[in-house]
Amino acid sequence: MPHPYVLLSAAVSLDGYLDDTGPERLLLSGPADFDRVDEVRASVDAILVGAGTIRADNPRLLVNSPERRAARLAGGQTEYPLKVAVSGSGDLDPAARFWHTGGEKVLYTTDEGAGRAHALGLAADVVPLGAGLDWRRLLEHLYAERGVRRLMVEGGGTIHTQLLTEGLADELQLVLAPLFVGDPRAPRLFGPGSYQGGRLRLVESRPVGDVVLMRYEPTAPGAGPLPSAADHHWLALACELAAECPPSETAFSVGAVVVAADGTELARGHSREGADPVVHAEEAALAKADPTDPRLATATVYSSLEPCAHRASRPAPCARLVLDAGVRRVVTAWREPDTFVAGADGTGVLTGEGATVVVLPEHEDRAKAPNGHLLGR
Numbered sequence: 001m002p003h004p005y006v007l008l009s010a011a012v013s014l015d016g017y018l019d020d021t022g023p024e025r026l027l028l029s030g031p032a033d034f035d036r037v038d039e040v041r042a043s044v045d046a047i048l049v050g051a052g053t054i055r056a057d058n059p060r061l062l063v064n065s066p067e068r069r070a071a072r073l074a075g076g077q078t079e080y081p082l083k084v085a086v087s088g089s090g091d092l093d094p095a096a097r098f099w100h101t102g103g104e105k106v107l108y109t110t111d112e113g114a115g116r117a118h119a120l121g122l123a124a125d126v127v128p129l130g131a132g133l134d135w136r137r138l139l140e141h142l143y144a145e146r147g148v149r150r151l152m153v154e155g156g157g158t159i160h161t162q163l164l165t166e167g168l169a170d171e172l173q174l175v176l177a178p179l180f181v182g183d184p185r186a187p188r189l190f191g192p193g194s195y196q197g198g199r200l201r202l203v204e205s206r207p208v209g210d211v212v213l214m215r216y217e218p219t220a221p222g223a224g225p226l227p228s229a230a231d232h233h234w235l236a237l238a239c240e241l242a243a244e245c246p247p248s249e250t251a252f253s254v255g256a257v258v259v260a261a262d263g264t265e266l267a268r269g270h271s272r273e274g275a276d277p278v279v280h281a282e283e284a285a286l287a288k289a290d291p292t293d294p295r296l297a298t299a300t301v302y303s304s305l306e307p308c309a310h311r312a313s314r315p316a317p318c319a320r321l322v323l324d325a326g327v328r329r330v331v332t333a334w335r336e337p338d339t340f341v342a343g344a345d346g347t348g349v350l351t352g353e354g355a356t357v358v359v360l361p362e363h364e365d366r367a368k369a370p371n372g373h374l375l376g377r
């Protein structure tokens, strides 16, 4: 089930705190950054916060610029993004500004919390998600039932920590403010947890007034059948590589990337690259990886098209090459059609030997684009 694109947004002090312990919200950003945040809010379908932030800050979470609100309306969107609150207990102040400003509101909670929220008369659509709160179910519900494609998460630290450690964040927009808090009782941005092992990708950094904005993308593949946000980023890269293939009337154009469990790229390739007119993408990529690299055993191969199961031009098909390399997880955008080989089933070859194959159909159109002439398009 598809999820919205999840953008985490936060400002921290130089010593890594989200707030101080005083009764008023600590203003970490300056005017220029508040305006940038307003612009980001105007660009999303929904803004999510945790119950702790509603209790501590009593925020409105509005798009403040009339011009940006007008542009949303002119573009066929609602004036304000949907406001989303998350609470296990359902124990929230019904008079909080969150419920009485802006557009529609929804509260995701537990079955027990829903009872409390109804009793309190919270002015929101209350959605119970069962005995506990499952983030994947919440994101699927936002996508399918509320039409949310871009979700901005504005804290607090408990929420950010969970979305990042569960591999569900597509992007982190972090602002570093030039001040210290220095109080160990103050809330930190990220708590303890199982974060990805390797490095995140820095996609942008720039000063905004006296703060610095840093945008990062998590890079770690998902585990087993559960896709992570980074799986989508890597598969999108494989689709970009597919578009670089020399054209052919007799073979598909495919891109492939091999990524270690900590998010380190080990190798990439595409069909017919270099001087080899018949090389396949997975074959080209795996040939560049060190076959003795122990990281291959927990790596993921991203291939814009399912690895092949039968092949005339080489002794071993790509599904076999993947297995022989020790890789046990493949993420792909579409299954091989009967264009050249009837009943090709690379997925069957892979799963038959214990590998996991994850198909992310959201990328199918991009993976097919360089192959349109072979598909009668």
Ligand SMILES: NC(=O)c1ccc[n+]([C@@H]2O[C@H](COP(=O)([O-])OP(=O)(O)OC[C@H]3O[C@@H](n4cnc5c(N)ncnc54)[C@H](OP(=O)(O)O)[C@@H]3O)[C@@H](O)[C@H]2O)c1
Pocket: 009, 010, 011, 012, 017, 018, 019, 025, 026, 028, 049, 050, 051, 052, 053, 054, 056, 057, 086, 087, 088, 089, 090, 091, 132, 133, 154, 155, 156, 157, 158, 159, 160, 162, 187
């Ligand atoms: N600097 C910034 O950019 C920024 C932005 C936002 C917030 N903040 C600061 O962050 C602080 C609040 O952060 P916080 O970590 O205390 O709170 P939070 O992340 O806003 O909310 C935590 C609450 O959300 C609910 N929740 C989260 N995950 C859940 C799960 N898996 N299952 C059930 N319920 C879940 C729980 O609500 P219940 O307790 O109702 O069960 C939990 O107490 C405040 O000091 C605020 O000022 C700073």
